Amino acid sequence: MTDLPQGPASRRIDRAGLVIAFALAALAAVLVWDSRQLQTTTMYGMGPEAMPVVIAVGLGLLAIGNLIDALRGNLPPRESADPRAVWLILGGLALLIAIIGLGGGFILATSALFVTTSAAFGRRAILADSAIALVMTTLIYLAFDRLLTLSLPTGPLERLL
């Protein structure tokens, strides 16, 4: 995320492309490493370690292919990205996971995601959005938990209902 080059790419070495090629090669290495942990218990036919190796070879070749594209500057042009918006949404997702993990319940968790996403898309009215989010998620919770008996995670707010 940190190395997004700014400005349109030109016909020179594309750093992001190099990173992609390297990541694919690393993934191939992980596959091979992991497949060596497996023991061949298969008596007949093909063992569990064959397919990872095949895929790793494919990934290795693709790493080379992507490397060539990057060196030639063949990647499609891209526009600058707004990292703030991306981080806001990711922050919202992190909040959601933390709230669910700590037992804060469905309403608080999804409301947090709603507010941060809305802010990422340029809204500044955090209070108003929070109110909307709480009402909306509470209604969703009631509809699914009560009417359809779909169990959603409960927290302090859900217990009040």
Place this chain on the structure above:
Amino acid sequence: MMPFYTRLFGAAVALTLAAGPALSQQLELKIMAPAAPGGGWDQTARSMQQALVAAKIARSVQVTNVAGAGGSVGIAQFVNGAKGDGNQMMVNGFVMVGALAMNKSPVTLDQVTPIARLTEEIQVIVVPANSPIKTAQDLAAALKADIAKVTFAGGSAGGVDHVMAALFAGAIGADAKKVNYIPFSGGGESLAAILGGKVTAGISGMSEYDGQIKSGKLRALGVTSEKRIAGSDIPTFKEQGIDLVLANWRSVVAPPGITPEQRKVLSDAVENMVKSDAWKDILKQKGWDDAYLGGDAFADFLKKETTRVTDVLRSVGLVKS
């Protein structure tokens, strides 16, 4: 939260013990099905819910699903999260024994408090109707002639069908490690492979193949019960001279660290449930066999099955010793 509940429950237990079963309908239970909705364990948990409430043994029962890895994820959460909670139970069964061993789970069945075995299903070996193999002894002879060429289709690796293939080979004196067992996902796929003659024989629970056996598309070579199933002419393996007795059982357990009083309340609740008409109706409707075994006898059984299954899986190389 926990100490409060425990204390509350302690009070409830005291009351229950004092007032007898009449007050036990104050029970508010949580039953975990360590699998996704729809499967065998989930159906067992939901049937218990239905029967416990219908027979007025518990006031409310909530079923939660924690799916993953043959129950490994569920039991880990159960042992760590419900410790000492006398209001919770978890459904489990034969498959979990193997799954825990194969997944090198840090949590084992030694840690839970056994309550009772509830149901079991007899296993069967079948061949297509046009197969030259007519009896279990024919199959044994084929295995002894060339073990690699006899292919078995069944459920997931390390599951009850797989264990049974290994036990069959062991019982007739063949090398269990060399059994050519081919796991399929779900009974449907393996049944197609058997009917299509792609494999030599198929292994599964009786109910899965019942329709095909009755319609004559499959021939049952033997069943794994001690005695023939009532009203059925399928011979047991035992009467054919092969020592293979096995059942796919399902049971219910409580969290570790509960008091003997709490254990008694749960055991009594389950025992009363098993005796209720609601439970009997469900068994009939679902075609499950009652295999109730409670108390220490079940604890003993669980220990023996764990040893047996782990040994078999080790012998076929699925569990590293």
Place this chain on the structure above:
Amino acid sequence: METFAALAHGMAVAVQPMNLLYALIGVFLGTAVGVLPGIGPALTVALLLPVTYKLDPGGSLIMFAGIYYGGMYGGSTTAILINTPGESASMATALEGNKMAKAGRGGPALATSAIGSFVAGTIATIGLAFLAPWLVDFAVRFGPEDYFALMCVAFITVSATFGDSPVRGLTSLFIGLTLGLIGIDKLTGQARLAFGIPELLDGVEVTTLAVGLFALGEALYVASRRHHTEEKIEPVRGSLWMTREDWKRSWKPWLRGTMFGFPIGALPAGGAEIPTFLSYSTEKRLTKHPEEFGKGAIEGVAGPEAANNASAAGTLVPLLTLGLPTSATAAMMLAGFQQYGLNPGPLLFAERPDLVWGLIASLFIANVMLLVLNLPLVGLWVKLLAIPQPWLYAGILVFATMGTIAAKPSVVELSMLAAFGVLGFLMRRFDFPIAPVVVGLILGPIAESQLRRALAISLGDPIVLLQSPMSATLLGIALVALLAPFVLKGLGRFRASED
């Protein structure tokens, strides 16, 4: 003739007013739950099955059929409107459907999907009624090697989703194949790429990946470049309904989709994903408007939707004739049947024809109800897109995560969802196609297990792949499909140089 009489009797039962009402309630409930991404028809049926217990067998069966169809259509609705396929089978629908929705053609996209589902469902139901016994014989003869060959054909067709660069398309596919390795190996029970995390042992859930890549990735991408162009979504541009031109371009894909969906759905391990992708790539090749593909071509919605629905009817063939539940949904239906003391299997058609034909009639009625309920709603659904962008995307994310929260509320699963969102964002940013990742995740494990099963049965001899006539034929088709573009190109050049 007997068949007709039985079907007519089933119909007579199904069209009683009370039963029609049950069908309508079922379709409504099914759609309501089915729109949640991550909750496919199987889980929808599982969750709502208790609701049907309270009715008499006839009413409950028909409500059940309604829930089933509603659940399926719910998945397509979100795929089209918010680029969030509710289940793997509606992923192909999202490819063109969402592009249509963004171009103000959400109405026709939803309509062609509903009508296509209806057409395919009807044809497939008739097929079920008349061809079931014959088809099942064929399906049972399909062995592991034949499935592997079918997967090879499917892999070739994936290239239709690759976009401009084969290197980037293949990269996406291999990322998907890698994800497919995660979890317990089906044949030996050993864990691959799980790194000791128990939640990973069951592998990557297709819907988690699809929702992460499609919905989350899209939201992140749109947010990141909001300062360039304010993306304007017009809910309706042109007609809300299908125009004459739309009909003309839809009917053939409907029929072709059905031809793919029904037989492959009837195969015990056929599934719904392969026919939808076969249909997508076929339509892409046959279309008279190739320039529209990737920008919202109606054929790319009509075909896969029909294939999806036809394959669902196809799974009933082995279920009713052999008692084989070949998909999660079919397994749930089996549970539903057993509730009424109905045991699907070879004896069912002989022993309980009334119930079988009642069910088939119910499916038909539920299909009609789906159309009745959803066509008037198309206008309403499309208006959802008029919600201001911040709220629209915030709502989409709440919705997208909700499916996972409901189905598997674990920190690991939600973290995976978020990670796939980031992956989807990066892939969009660097112009890697998204769909091949999901296809790789679905097809990779199936191809691997079937190949290994075939080799285990043949004791490691690869000649088994060519010995079966079905497998040899399919492999031949795959080879031709792989080489044809090159050969045609070469011929073109050859002719050009001759001139």
